[in-house]
Amino acid sequence: MQDAVLAMLAKQPAHGYHLHALLRRALGPLGESMNRGQIYVTLSRAERAGLVVCERTEGLPERPERKVYALTAAGHQRVAAWLAEVGRPKPDLAEFHLKLFAAAAARLADPVELVAAQRRELLRRLREAHQAALAEPAGSGAGLLLEGVVLRLQADLRWLESCERAWSTVDDEAEDG
Amino acid sequence: MQDAVLAMLAKQPAHGYHLHALLRRALGPLGESMNRGQIYVTLSRAERAGLVVCERTEGLPERPERKVYALTAAGHQRVAAWLAEVGRPKPDLAEFHLKLFAAAAARLADPVELVAAQRRELLRRLREAHQAALAEPAGSGAGLLLEGVVLRLQADLRWLESCERAWSTVDDEAEDG
DNA sequence: TAGCCAATAGATAGCGGTTACCTATTCGGG
DNA sequence: CCCGAATAGGTAACCGCTATCTATTGGCTA
Known part of the structure; x- marks a missing residue:
């Protein structure tokens, strides 16, 4: 905030x-x-x-x-x-x-670059979560939680694609009023 | 916490x-x-x-x-x-x-019932988000944000399905140590 | 004209989450 | 004998957030 x-x-x-x-x-x-x-x-x-x-x-x-x-x-x-x-x-x-x-x-800053940086970070975390999930015993609670993390990361990555589309076509609409 | x-x-x-x-x-x-x-x-x-x-x-x-x-x-x-x-x-x-x-x-409480209640709530919010997205002008920032909310809600719903599968087969593994 | 309501504008008390940091004891190994 | 790790407890300070309060302005209506 x-x-x-x-x-x-x-x-x-x-x-x-x-x-x-x-x-x-x-x-x-x-x-x-x-x-x-x-x-x-x-x-x-x-x-x-x-x-x-x-x-x-x-x-x-x-x-x-x-x-x-x-x-x-x-x-x-x-x-x-x-x-x-x-x-x-x-x-x-x-x-x-x-x-x-x-x-x-x-x-x-350039919004498109921010989106790219965020995507790199989310992909990094996705790899981490996958690795962590593999290290968890099957059926454990932590493994389930990690599955949720992975699903959310994938959803956020899809959202970032929409962000990139939206912000790459915008130039001067960010007015203030 | x-x-x-x-x-x-x-x-x-x-x-x-x-x-x-x-x-x-x-x-x-x-x-x-x-x-x-x-x-x-x-x-x-x-x-x-x-x-x-x-x-x-x-x-x-x-x-x-x-x-x-x-x-x-x-x-x-x-x-x-x-x-x-x-x-x-x-x-x-x-x-x-x-x-x-x-x-x-x-x-x-019964975990499976908690999952069911959570799913009802997420579905309700999904409807709300969809309605709110329809009310937003196309290409607006708020509409983009709502799209992200929708994607996350869908991911959480998929996660709840995994939770239900996991907790409906578990009975007494919640030990404390 | 008086009363009322919404919008505008600012503020405080207090709870809960979080971090960074500090202290003390016990126990085993070098 | 000292060192470090594990165990155990704690404090100060920050930030986010909510509920709640005050005050002015302007318009509408009874």
């Missing part, structure tokens, strides 16, 4: 409500369950960590609502690192999806 | 290290990354919540190592609720796997 929020700030400074709207739009129906308060928790923690700063210049001078946050240099580094890394311990569909969105919107 | 730890205590009281070993064995290669300290964090929080109590009777009287925890009545209720519920917001492969394990070990 923190990475996704920071990545949304990479293109331009914004206030919490706007970030929330961006994330919801990027996630579609899956984003409807997102809690708005989480954005502010995430932003305040990122501010404490020095990844963002608040410039509360928006609105009338007497009513400084709309706290506008901007990425610091450390924040930009963090975003770049997030986009560069693959194969986190928690492979999340939505997280990778947001990564593609942010990369395209902020022109920080 | 908390639910899984509590479920491991449903069969008999145990101390943290033993619970850790049980979870690692149940998860196989996927459990190797589990941090041991997490068990103690989980147990202390469960104790604060009144779900477990500590009977530090094991070991010599002068050296009360091996804190043995036991479920309270509230803890048993919690475990029963965990086994009864389906379709959490976070469908996790390992969590369901552990649920089957715990249900079989503690004789608290």
Whole structure:
């Protein structure tokens, strides 16, 4: 979450409500369950960590609502690192999806290359899972679990093919609003 | 995690290290990354919540190592609720796997019925995802994400078939050690 | 005009998951 | 006799997430 929020700030400074709207739009129906308060928790923690700063210049001078946050240099580094890394311990569909969105919107990375890197990682894990499954005794619980992992990895690889098709034909549709 | 730890205590009281070993064995290669300290964090929080109590009777009287925890009545209720519920917001492969394990070990529920309930839930979500995908404009990011969700759900359904095969032939292999 | 509701905007308390790190004992082998 | 592995217990701090609260603005209606 923190990475996704920071990545949304990479293109331009914004206030919490706007970030929330961006994330919801990027996630579609899956984003409807997102809690708005989480954005502010995430932003305040990122501010404490020095990844963002608040410039509360928006609105009338007497009513400084709309706290506008901007990425610091450390924040930009963090975003770049997030986009560069693959194969986190928690492979999340939505997280990778947001990564593609942010990369395209902020022109920080090529989505097609991100897809290729992710595919390499998933193939690597698929090999690992197969090997691990072979090492398990037949009928063991762990073997069954590994079978589930394999099936999911295969499904994710098929999804990546769709991602590649979609993002290789897109050039400038990643608008912000 | 908390639910899984509590479920491991449903069969008999145990101390943290033993619970850790049980979870690692149940998860196989996927459990190797589990941090041991997490068990103690989980147990202390469960104790604060009144779900477990500590009977530090094991070991010599002068050296009360091996804190043995036991479920309270509230803890048993919690475990029963965990086994009864389906379709959490976070469908996790390992969590369901552990649920089957715990249900079989503690004789608290029929694994085959749990599989059937899970399949009903996944089919329901599959219908939802399909409907949501139809409502999305073609080529939108959210539609792509929904396609990934559908592929994963289909993979999980295939995995459930393997689970059913495996657990319908098992009767008493869920030993504890 | 007063009342009400939705959208906008921000925030906090608290739980649970996770990691990184620390301590202490026991026991066998070099 | 010391060293290291296995066993056993623990803490601090972070992040994700939910439930809940406040406040303003603007429009609609009774």
